[in-house]
Amino acid sequence: MGLKRGEEAWAVAPRSRLALPLLLAAALTSAGLVLYAAGSLPLAAGFGATILTAAALMVWYRHLFPAAELSPDATPDWTVARAAADASSMAIAVTDRTGRLVCASDLYGEWFPGYPAPPGVTADPALTEALSAVARSAWRDGEAVHEGMVQGALRLDVDAARTGRTEDYLLWRFTPVRQPSALDDVHRFLTGEAGRQLGEAGIMAAMIGGEGRIRAANGAFLLRAAGRIDANITGRDFAAQMRVDDKGRLFLAREEQGGLPLRLLQVPLKRAAQPNGMQSSAQDGPMLLLLIDEPGGGGGTSALSYIETLLSLLPFGLAMADRDGRILFVNNAFARAAGIKPGEKPSYPGDLVVREDQAAVADAVRRFAVGPQMSGDIAVRMRDNPDDPIALSLAGVRGLGEAAVLLSLKDNSEESKLKRQVAQATKMQAIGQLAGGVAHDFNNILTAIIGHCDLMLMRHTPGDSDYDDIQQVKSNSNRAAGLTRQLLAFSRQQTLRPQTLQLPDIVADVSNLLNRLLGENVRLEVTHGRNLGPVRADPGQLEQVIVNLAVNARDAMPEGGTLNIQTYAVPAIKVREMRQQILPAGDYTALRVSDTGLGIPPDILAKIFEPFFTTKELGKGTGLGLSTVYGIVKQSGGYIFAESDLGRGASFVIYLPVYTGADAEAPAVAPAPSRRAETWGTGTILLVEDEDMVRAVAERALTRQGYKVLTANDGEQGLEVLHGGEAIDLLISDVVMPNMDGPSMVAKARQTHPDLPVLFMSGYAEEQLRKSIDIANVAFLPKPFSVSQLAEAARDAMGAPVVAE
Template identity: 35%
Template sequence: MPLLKREIKCLLKMEGAMATPLRTLILEDSPDDTALLLLELERGGFDPTHERVDTAEEMTAALGRHTWDIILADYKMPHFNAIAALSILKQKNQDIPFIIVTGSIGEETATAAMRAGANDYLMKDNLTRLNETVRRELKEAVNRAALRRAEASLRESEEKYRRFFEEDLSADFISTPDGKILVCNPSFVRLFGFSSTEEAASHDLKSLFPDRAAWDRFIDALREKRKLQWCEVELRCPGGARVDAIANVVGRFDPENKLIEFKGYLFDNTERKALERQLFQVRKMESLGRLASGIAHDFNNVLTGILGYTDLSLLKIDETHPLHSYLTHIRQLVWKASKMIRQLLTFGRRQVIEPTPLNLNTVLLELLPLLEKVLSEEIEMTFHPDPHLKNVHADLSQIEQVILNLCVNARDAMPAGGRLILQTKNLSSTESDIRETPFIHPGDYVLLSVSDTGVGMDEKTIERIFDPFFSTKDPDHGTGLGLSIVHGIVGQHGGWVTVESRIGKGSTFKIFLPAVEKSAHAAPGREFTRHLPRRSEKILIVEDDPLLKAVFQRSLEERGHSVLLAENGEEGLRQIKQQTDPVPVVISDLVMPKMNGREFYEQVQMIKPGTKFLFVSGYTDLPDHQEWLKKNNLPLLLKPFSPSELATKVHDLLEPPTDAAKPEAA
């Protein structure tokens, strides 16, 4: 047999054939049968290296020592068999072609062996198919290995995609054209407040749009453009909360160009859009405030003139005169117009405020009797004060107006009755109420919340609720300035207003005001009109409006003063320089052509130190001037004012009242 084997090898070499290496594990108890198998393999063009085993232990050891290309196994051996061998191979999870070569085997046995994992079986007395079978199974093994690598690569790719999909911070989804959500990731679930992907998939994508028209516009745009890039969309959580998102969406179309599916991802843009709306609101209010300030200046000048001439006329007649009631009504209308102008200035944050330390609990307790009269009997009002509430630095009358406006607004939202809840609370900038509020700086705040159980508001209404002249009420039941004034007053005090509302559930307005450590003052009183003695001092009036200049002149001349007139600061300086007698008081407008009031004051103090000044102005948006006036302890009289107010201010400059002479408060 060895001689024949050498002859075969020599013959193959002479013919120039290259033998194929074949690592063969042979499960056989007969050395002669093993030699026949090797000889047949060599005849078929293989160059086998082999190991023969005939027990389970030897097979296990052989599988651990080497890598095998094929296993040729006798079906039955004294201490081992092919079925047991296949079990070992399966436990080792090795895919090695397994061919049974046996002396005799029944059809049922062969079928059982094939089911156990054998790739084929041959009879020992007929090995003509051996090489063909080996080559076939080697090729199949290569194909199976390639398939396993492809499947492993696919699984790895799928796992990478799954992890990317599930860990992606953007909200990913796939949907049908009618809005059925086929799949979505956890970020999509979180964005819309679902509890799980299953719950999200049970919802219709259409339901996340504000209305059907918005969904139709979205789908029509996708069908037309086939994909939407960086598209801003307004969506809704199932609970109704607004979600602003930036969408990137790609459609999948059939050969007839019909949309059959689309996938996309959403970036949460809600916070940025909210900040944009807040910033737009601030800029809009600032623009309106500047406009209102300019208009108010002109109106205040006109009202000052009307009020002045009205009061001067009333001094000339008694109450029995037929014109007395007409003039009195004119005077009342002037003050009513003045109040409207102050309201216009308030929502634009241009109104001059006189802040003092206040405790909102005290303010509310004093207002409760008035609020009970304002509210209807069907409304139940409750107040929950914080017993340790800090103070705020605020103008009392304006804070009272904020509270009254909010309570009236709540009353109107509950035509059939309900509950009005007032609450105060200390907050710090680390707490959630403030962290979620734009433009609030770190620090301590006092929160005033006004809640009602009324009809509530939708998102569109909330967006415009602080707009001047915007109202959901009938024209006869509101001016549309109430909440604008609230917004303006709170902003002017360094605070912020937020609103939460749902249709049918009511609304909650929250006012955040910076807290201060100063003690609260008692509410300021109202001065009685004083009787003033006649005076004879010389007064210089510097005013560019000739009608106002004339009314000021006559008001002071009625009190015995001699009056000098100038149209602007330059002319006023010439008047001062020309006078040989002292001019103890100068009444000057703050804003004038050629030389403003501040420059005029400084020039006068250089040539006539100690000259007293009373500044008047129709403008209220004068932060720089007000700071300068406060620093130099200079009085400011805001238009409109009456002749008696002007005379009183002048008298107090000439003869400052002592503590004992100060008027009592009413």
């Protein structure tokens, strides 16, 4: 980008040209005054000459020693700063008080194409706001920092500081955060105290890259290979430092005579992906090379003891096995990663993995123990952690006596678990935010559609030509509303109406529906246990859970089968015997839904509860069924587990905690039939809604019920109508509105109308809103709603009496 240069010479030249005429005028004036006062021309001339001579000397001195100061108006020369920044690994940018970019390095332009001025370096509003806060803090405090900025594949730390003689600029530094690397760890290992200790133990060590050139070495190798412990051999070919005699023995090239043959152990540091299989040559990637002298020309046992000493010092999980696969040695890091308990001595690597992987591990050890030296990886599941696959690296070694295979295991179980948890939490959070936004906008549209359908149905009777069409539109709208509820369900934001109930009662209520859904080929079997404790949940949501599981089971049995639904008690003592890490000890009532279908493959079993994941054909499933089940169970305080035997069916077990509240002994009984007061009413209702279509249909519906309706577009207009002098009997308001939202409006309205009934309506979930609305005595109506539901909610909010039959 183009940059202005300062012109320092201009700061001095104008003053030099102006000073000479001024000094000459001063000399003549002084000489005239002397002549007037003394009346002597020679005296006046001498005085003037003296002044001119002194002025000439000053100008000559200023020319020899010019002032180094700059004019305040001079523009700084940023070329030096750019050159210094380009020589570093960081990107810099300089902005002025107005936020204009006045200087930037070339690296800044590569990371941020187009040279945008900080803080607007990306289109991410959150990041822009964070960098704006950094800028404000830097202008105020002198310096500010923001860590962990993500830019593409880069992770940057941002530092902003005031700079310049008058501190009128901000210097932005974008420094890449170095990610931990095994190669860096080995480099520090070799060049640090650990490398020195290896040298004292007689072990030479060097790290080479995939091209075979030396990247780092310990002092013992440098001394033997180059003759000096401070020699710089980085970048040299490792093979050039070695020689092989006619007997195939390995020596250092510098030790041509009298040198001892060496034993070479290769430890791969980075796995190289191979398209044709799991094996890769030991020369494909960076390696740690360990060399020891072979005493007497070949003491395998002595060499092995050297290697065992070395492996016990390394921070990597390493072990050695013989040609038959028996474990000879494991270091502490390997024991921790493999879950080997103190005092335990496993005989074979297969003893450390699950039964299904034992044959694969044994076969891999045998392959690497014979033939050319090769290395590769195999994914295994450890005995103590069967759910998390881990990479077991194998490398063939020769010349170490019984040792034939080097095993490497990295303890990344916690890292993998954390990554999965973060990914799942991030996914659920993103889906939850999407569901909330979609639900709000979608429910507004559905409210208008359903409301207008209700209004049209009031003008038609069954048998009219348009009646069935309108009924079909309303039916499809209700189906769309059900999809919205599913979105809210798996994000755990749906509105629940918990009751104390017994699971067998819920199963009985839904059995007739299941018989119709399952069809003739699937037989339904229901069994209930004894002494079941009551649970507290939403009966409607539990019915949806059972229906979703039953429909999935039906689809898994295309040729027919049996669907079995069981309820049984699970006391705390049995939970402890299960040794289930996820399920806390306590008393539960369990619901098991099992089928005799195709089963679920193990690689799919871990994904079935993820939203939008489905194995059905395109157009035959949304992927929301099981994720909805998962969300309802978790929001009800329960736990759900899936079990499957491929080809023999699958089972879903739900554990709901036994409810021990005050009303636990008397589960909820359906209230006696009662007749509410008619939905027709009188009074004045203030309706505040920013969506025109929702406001229009709600106004028409309430007007038809006999109410006088005043409307407003937002909270501010609603307060104006409220204070307009007309008595308001009920305030109905949307929650989320522009300018002033519903809760803010109600809080101000209650200051002057403390007893005003309030009915909130929103497309968001009630639980979600009640956490953020700190207002007492308000009713809630979820969208979408029908005309009759709105009339009933308005009647209840105004306190209409109940009339028992």
